[in-house]
Amino acid sequence: MIKSFKQTFLSQGLDAPKWTPMEAKEDYDLRQYEGAMWASTVVRGEPQKEALRTGFFRLFYYIQGKNEKETKIDMTVPVTTVVKSGCPDLHVSFFVPPVHQENPPKPTDPDVFIEERKGAAIFVRSFSGFTSVEKNTEEAQRLAQSLVRDGQCFHEDFYYTAGYDSPFKLFNRHNEVWYFKKE
Incomplete structure (x- = not known):
């Protein structure tokens, strides 16, 4: 599969999990991520x-x-x-x-x-700047509010944060919060 422009931009040349865009809203996206191995x-x-x-x-x-x-x-x-x-x-x-x-x-x-x-459909809200516990919580709450507004079913008891940048990168930072779609 060829990476989309957004996938290439987000990965900044580093390997990243594969995903397919499913739906783009004004304040979040829905992506289908492929299953993969993670070190945790x-x-x-x-x-x-x-x-x-x-x-x-x-x-x-x-x-x-x-x-x-x-x-x-x-x-x-x-x-x-x-x-x-x-x-x-x-x-x-x-x-x-x-x-x-x-x-x-x-x-x-x-x-x-x-x-x-496992592969999963994930709602994603992107934001810039440096993150903090408070900023991640705030962005997750915004994503949850948008999903409720749009009648989306999602797992509300947990969310993921996703950071894409080295702590030494000062500008054009990219971060995300994720909620998993309920099937």
């Missing part, structure tokens, strides 16, 4: 900002060779986190590049694991 970790008992940092570095060390094959793995986008209502734990993930999708190197850190995400 769950951080417990830390405030969300610190948990994201802890999770990011666990996964960063994994792609830098902290795996059974001591293989360096290219960075991908987006970095996702799952935010669940009433749950203090934070689930952080990196997309596994296509070259490793069939057989991802096994993590040596017991807190890092490989998970297979």
Whole structure:
């Protein structure tokens, strides 16, 4: 499948999960994501900002060779986190590049694991700038309000954040919040 302009722009040359646009609204999109393997970790008992940092570095060390094959793995986008209502734990993930999708190197850190995400229809709201816990929450609430307004059925008890940029990138930043469509 050839990447759309939007997919190419968002990935900035880095590998990203494949998706197909399904519907574009003024304030959100609906995308069909293909199933894929992700390297993940769950951080417990830390405030969300610190948990994201802890999770990011666990996964960063994994792609830098902290795996059974001591293989360096290219960075991908987006970095996702799952935010669940009433749950203090934070689930952080990196997309596994296509070259490793069939057989991802096994993590040596017991807190890092490989998970297979099934294909899914996902509602996406994009926004720019630097993120924060408050900004992500605000954007997720805006997306939820838009979905309710449009009569869309979605899983309301959790949402994903998706970050596409290095913390060193100062301008033209791209971020997303995702809600999964109920089938």
